[in-house]
Amino acid sequence: MKSLILAVLRFYASSIGKKIVVALSALGLLGFLVGHLAGNLLIFKGPDAINAYAAQLHDLGGLLWVARIGLLVLVGVHIAATLQLAAANRAARPQEYVVSATLRATRSSRLMVLSGLTILVFVIYHLLHFTVGNLHGFYDADGAYRLEDGRQNVYKMMVDGFRVWFNSGFYLLALGLLASHLSHGVSSLFQTLGLTTPRTRPLFRLAGWGFAVVICGGFASIPVAVLAGLLK
Amino acid sequence: MNLTLKVWRQKNRNAPGHLAEYEARDIPVDASFLEMLDIVNERLIEKGEDPIAFDHDCREGICGMCSLTINGKPHGGKGGVTSCQLHMREFEDGQTIVIEPFRARAFPVAKDLAVDRSAFDRIIQGGGYISVRTGSAPEANAAPIAKDVADRAFAAAACIGCGACVAACKNASAMLFVAAKVTHLNSVPQGRPERDRRALGMVRAMDEAGFGNCTNQYECVAACPKQIPAEAIARLNRDFARASLKETLAG
Numbered sequence: 001m002k003s004l005i006l007a008v009l010r011f012y013a014s015s016i017g018k019k020i021v022v023a024l025s026a027l028g029l030l031g032f033l034v035g036h037l038a039g040n041l042l043i044f045k046g047p048d049a050i051n052a053y054a055a056q057l058h059d060l061g062g063l064l065w066v067a068r069i070g071l072l073v074l075v076g077v078h079i080a081a082t083l084q085l086a087a088a089n090r091a092a093r094p095q096e097y098v099v100s101a102t103l104r105a106t107r108s109s110r111l112m113v114l115s116g117l118t119i120l121v122f123v124i125y126h127l128l129h130f131t132v133g134n135l136h137g138f139y140d141a142d143g144a145y146r147l148e149d150g151r152q153n154v155y156k157m158m159v160d161g162f163r164v165w166f167n168s169g170f171y172l173l174a175l176g177l178l179a180s181h182l183s184h185g186v187s188s189l190f191q192t193l194g195l196t197t198p199r200t201r202p203l204f205r206l207a208g209w210g211f212a213v214v215i216c217g218g219f220a221s222i223p224v225a226v227l228a229g230l231l232k
Numbered sequence: 233m234n235l236t237l238k239v240w241r242q243k244n245r246n247a248p249g250h251l252a253e254y255e256a257r258d259i260p261v262d263a264s265f266l267e268m269l270d271i272v273n274e275r276l277i278e279k280g281e282d283p284i285a286f287d288h289d290c291r292e293g294i295c296g297m298c299s300l301t302i303n304g305k306p307h308g309g310k311g312g313v314t315s316c317q318l319h320m321r322e323f324e325d326g327q328t329i330v331i332e333p334f335r336a337r338a339f340p341v342a343k344d345l346a347v348d349r350s351a352f353d354r355i356i357q358g359g360g361y362i363s364v365r366t367g368s369a370p371e372a373n374a375a376p377i378a379k380d381v382a383d384r385a386f387a388a389a390a391c392i393g394c395g396a397c398v399a400a401c402k403n404a405s406a407m408l409f410v411a412a413k414v415t416h417l418n419s420v421p422q423g424r425p426e427r428d429r430r431a432l433g434m435v436r437a438m439d440e441a442g443f444g445n446c447t448n449q450y451e452c453v454a455a456c457p458k459q460i461p462a463e464a465i466a467r468l469n470r471d472f473a474r475a476s477l478k479e480t481l482a483g
Contacts, residue, residue: 014435014476016468016469019469088445091444092443094337097335099303102451103400104449104451105450187448192448193470194466194469194470201463
């Protein structure tokens with residue numbers, strides 16, 4: 001057992017090992033994005049659909065906590081490994097070029113740490129806003145956001161939440177950065193896992209962009225619909 | 233043609249460096265970049281000044297010795313050429329050219345523009361070889377190799393180990409170099425028995441030397457004078473993952 005643990009630690013200690021950990025944790029987080037978006041889009045089916053979906057999620061009880069802790073671990077591992085890699089990258093060139101040039105690196109690829117950390121700040125804000133609920137008084141005692149059967153009125157939470165301009169603004173900004181993060185991250189993941197070939201490279205690049213546009217466009221449609229008065 | 237050069241001058245590894253300005257007058261447009269530096273150096277020597285130190289050897293683009301970062305681009309950024317094969321006709325009369333060494337912690341400056349690239353030798357010692365007796369060359373047709381495999385191995389074997397990939401990388405990563413060597417040797421039958429050991433050994437030597445990590449931006453591919461493709465890095469990642477899994481589970 002000890003030798004197995006040492007072997008796993010040795011893998012993580014290597015540069016490519018950490019990158020593979022980043023890629024695999026990203027894969028899990030991409031799955032979460034798809035599920036989260038599918039749930040959110042139920043808002044367009046009306047209050048009953050999304051409230052019933054929210055109730056179902058809450059009824060999972062212990063399983064919901066397993067998923068939450070799993071996500072937390074994925075996020076933690078993804079960020080910790082990336083920050084270790086970024087620190088090593090910084091240390092690898094102590095003397096910067098006086099004149100530096102970029103030959104072909106995309107803007108998104110150069111903003112990965114910045115976009116990632118901004119998304120982290122957003123996720124904390126987002127959790128305080130909707131899950132913990134103490135930014136907007138969603139869970140306070142007077143029960144304005146409760147249905148008659150005592151369940152959360154998630155529909156009303158979302159509509160009222162997005163009516164506040166800075167909530168929608170920060171949400172859309174974070175989505176823009178998420179799109180940037182995904183456009184590089186998704187195709188990068190295939191390269192790191194060693195799946196890219198000359199033939200599949202353009203496909204994975206396109207998949208990265210396609211995924212970014214579909215996911216972020218999907219999420220953005222909700223605050224846009226609220227602000228446009230389509231959801232009330 | 234007349235040029236203004238801003239050249240990185242640094243006495244030794246530990247001394248602080250700075251950009252020094254030189255006027256390079258009456259440079260023939262047909263001169264190579266290194267010949268231009270030769271002319272500047274001859275004039276410096278005539279004046280009794282210390283000539284600019286830079287690495288060079290074959291001057292025909294195959295030895296991998298020349299190593300200049302020209303206006304922020306390794307080998308001038310033309311793609312597919314080394315500094316020695318870059319000609320002054322690519323520049324404009326009156327232009328200011330900034331010349332710096334390849335910059336990376338793993339490539340300490342020896343003097344001026346010459347850097348110590350022995351970290352690459354240590355990576356090769358980590359597994360960039362095959363463990364067979366190297367007596368007389370065997371009959372070439374005795375080991376059949378499929379055409380596509382031979383082509384892939386040959387394209388990777390074109391790497392001259394100049395280090396432009398490290399110099400161009402935003403993270404000073406040596407992944408393209410290691411990937412070229414691993415792709416070359418792991419593709420052919422002579423190298424396959426040591427495939428796993430090679431991937432692990434070379435990556436560990438790379439990490440130990442203090443290079444950065446690949447962020448899949450492919451600056452290296454754009455700068456590589458031998459145009460090693462990014463697929464080599466995907467192959468290295470795959471070989472390393474495979475070897476790690478086997479090592480972790482089987483020991």
